[in-house]
Amino acid sequence: MIKVDHISKDFISPKKYPGLKGAVKGLFSSEKTVKTAVDDISFTIQKGEIVGYIGSNGAGKSTTIKMMTGILTPTRGECTVAGIDPNKRRKENAQNIGVVFGQRTQLWWDLPLSESFTILKEIYNVSDDDYAERMEFLNRVLELQEFFDRPVRTLSLGQRMRADLGAALLHNPKVLYLDEPTIGLDLVVKDNIREAIKEINEKYQTTVILTTHDIGDIEELCSRIIIIDEGKKIYDGSLTELKDIYGTKREVSMEIKQPEKVKELHFARLFGVEEEDCRSEFDKENSVLCVTFDKHKIQAPQVLSAVMDVAEVTDVQIQETELAEIVREIYHHGVIER
Amino acid sequence: MGIIVMNKCKRYLRLYRVLVSQFLKTIMQSKVDFLMGLFGFFFSQIIGIAFLYLVFQQIPSLQGWTLDQLIFIYGFAQIPRGIDHLFTDNIWLVAWRLVVNGDFDRYMLRPMNIFFQVIAEKLQPDAMGELLVGVILVVRSLTRGVLIVDGPHVVLFFVSIFAGALIYTSIKLFFAGLAFWIKISGPFLQVAYQMSDFAKYPTEIYARGIRFLITWVIPFAFVAYLPASFFLKAGTSAMIIGIECGIAVLFWCIAYAVFERGTHVYESAGN
Numbered sequence A: 001m002i003k004v005d006h007i008s009k010d011f012i013s014p015k016k017y018p019g020l021k022g023a024v025k026g027l028f029s030s031e032k033t034v035k036t037a038v039d040d041i042s043f044t045i046q047k048g049e050i051v052g053y054i055g056s057n058g059a060g061k062s063t064t065i066k067m068m069t070g071i072l073t074p075t076r077g078e079c080t081v082a083g084i085d086p087n088k089r090r091k092e093n094a095q096n097i098g099v100v101f102g103q104r105t106q107l108w109w110d111l112p113l114s115e116s117f118t119i120l121k122e123i124y125n126v127s128d129d130d131y132a133e134r135m136e137f138l139n140r141v142l143e144l145q146e147f148f149d150r151p152v153r154t155l156s157l158g159q160r161m162r163a164d165l166g167a168a169l170l171h172n173p174k175v176l177y178l179d180e181p182t183i184g185l186d187l188v189v190k191d192n193i194r195e196a197i198k199e200i201n202e203k204y205q206t207t208v209i210l211t212t213h214d215i216g217d218i219e220e221l222c223s224r225i226i227i228i229d230e231g232k233k234i235y236d237g238s239l240t241e242l243k244d245i246y247g248t249k250r251e252v253s254m255e256i257k258q259p260e261k262v263k264e265l266h267f268a269r270l271f272g273v274e275e276e277d278c279r280s281e282f283d284k285e286n287s288v289l290c291v292t293f294d295k296h297k298i299q300a301p302q303v304l305s306a307v308m309d310v311a312e313v314t315d316v317q318i319q320e321t322e323l324a325e326i327v328r329e330i331y332h333h334g335v336i337e338r
Numbered sequence B: 001m002g003i004i005v006m007n008k009c010k011r012y013l014r015l016y017r018v019l020v021s022q023f024l025k026t027i028m029q030s031k032v033d034f035l036m037g038l039f040g041f042f043f044s045q046i047i048g049i050a051f052l053y054l055v056f057q058q059i060p061s062l063q064g065w066t067l068d069q070l071i072f073i074y075g076f077a078q079i080p081r082g083i084d085h086l087f088t089d090n091i092w093l094v095a096w097r098l099v100v101n102g103d104f105d106r107y108m109l110r111p112m113n114i115f116f117q118v119i120a121e122k123l124q125p126d127a128m129g130e131l132l133v134g135v136i137l138v139v140r141s142l143t144r145g146v147l148i149v150d151g152p153h154v155v156l157f158f159v160s161i162f163a164g165a166l167i168y169t170s171i172k173l174f175f176a177g178l179a180f181w182i183k184i185s186g187p188f189l190q191v192a193y194q195m196s197d198f199a200k201y202p203t204e205i206y207a208r209g210i211r212f213l214i215t216w217v218i219p220f221a222f223v224a225y226l227p228a229s230f231f232l233k234a235g236t237s238a239m240i241i242g243i244e245c246g247i248a249v250l251f252w253c254i255a256y257a258v259f260e261r262g263t264h265v266y267e268s269a270g271n
Helices: A019-028 A061-069 A090-096 A113-123 A128-142 A157-169 A187-204 A215-221 A239-246 A267-271 A300-310 A323-333 B002-028 B031-058 B067-088 B091-098 B114-120 B127-144 B151-177 B186-200 B208-217 B225-231 B239-265
Strands: A002-014 A032-045 A050-054 A076-081 A097-101 A175-179 A207-211 A224-229 A232-238 A249-256 A278-282 A288-294 A313-320
Touching: A002 A061, A032 A061, A032 A076, A032 A224, A032 A232, A050 A061, A050 A187, A050 A215, A061 A076, A061 A175, A061 A207, A090 A097, A097 A157, A113 A157, A113 B002, A128 A157, A128 A187, A157 A175, A157 A187, A175 A187, A187 A207, A187 A215, A207 A215, A224 A239, A224 A323, A232 A239, A239 A323, A249 A300, A267 A278, A267 A300, A288 A300, A300 A313, B002 B031, B002 B114, B031 B067, B031 B127, B067 B114, B067 B127, B067 B151, B067 B186, B067 B225, B091 B114, B091 B151, B091 B186, B114 B239, B151 B186, B151 B225, B151 B239, B186 B208, B225 B239
Parallel strands: A050 A207, A050 A224, A097 A175, A175 A207
Antiparallel strands: A002 A032, A002 A076, A224 A232, A249 A288, A249 A313, A278 A288
């Protein structure tokens, strides 16, 4: 459905110098600074996939999306969406896609929401039958009727987001681009939006690409994620695989009655692993023991039984490394070795 | 081929009606603004004419032009200006805001011609002031008998108005299009547009440099004074309307090409 082939985008700006003197100097110099926002990215996305496109601020997410939607022309490389190059045949491409930018609405601000839908019906040449069918569906999953007659500017952020999503779907696009679709929304609304996206994807086989900082969006929605950093693609694969590669740490916390007995235990030596693969630590009150270990080398029950052999355990908690932490670590360290 | 083009025209006309009626619904919500704008422009027109009278109390004729003729030139100049102002005012927003703040994105995302979307988004009711004054002054000139009235002149009158409006639009579009490279081109557009004030009077009264500038570089002389002289009993040949049309088409092509090229270098804005 989408084929991105070695695209890059450079932004060229006049070189700036600090201070007033610098500003004057900048006027007369012809030096340019080139910032490569997207650097040689390729990927292919199949029909019906939901792909999370993630990266830190300024990593080049929006720039890539804007190239795929036809807003920006790539400096190098090309992409096709449903067989069409969005930069060469912008209008045809526009008919095939729906776009929601979380921080910008594409609705008519001062008019009732219903008017926006009437206009969009005309713009995208949606037939009366299709319109009726689509509206019935959108009303069900997004509950637009609640505020259908209110001016868009009076809608709450959550309502506006639902409205924007509905507006982007009215012409049944083959591809739906969502840039930060849940930004600033409360948990309940987030859930609704995610449910709606899922349903749309299932019913119409819509391909969905979403950028987000919200790990919940990814865990709930995306079968596949692409991570970019400083304009380069650093990961492309399934969520479980990512967790496997990166989320190797597991943590067991135990509430213990006789902590002094456990203190004598040396876990790394006990399991015959490196010091860094198994660490233990007591909390301040000296009652909860926390053991962090590599899940490929040690199993949680091994740790438990080792402790229970010497002391009485009253409570146990096992934690997997959260995706948020993985992503944070990736942003921090850059490329993942695979 | 012909059918495809016709269907396209039909579709765009229909879209234009839909989009403009949405705009009208929006402004009807603030009737006060609407009336104030209309009044303001009418007022500034009256001041312009009063100024002409004032000048002529001192000097009875200007480079051989009588007051009645000058009033026609002034009035005639208002009509293409008013038409352009009415239909394409949104171009200003491209120059000042839409490109630099990234709002231009929305035009790129819709399956319609981009220039069409820009102008269909807004009508400028203030322009009614200019149009009204223009029509009143032209009618007045008719009753004063300063105009040549026959078949060809009447037809060319309308051709000239259309070509003149197109020149206005082209100049605006060209300078607004520069925004794609320099982000904000409003100041340049403003300066260029203000040149049109020169065109309300006979160009002979200006220094040669300015005359050259407004005739050939930013050709506002062709939207007012030069064609107006054809309709007055001044012996100007019909060629002048031909040249006006030629300039209109040429400038439109240049401006549209710049604008179109610009949409490909558009850089949007970060979130």
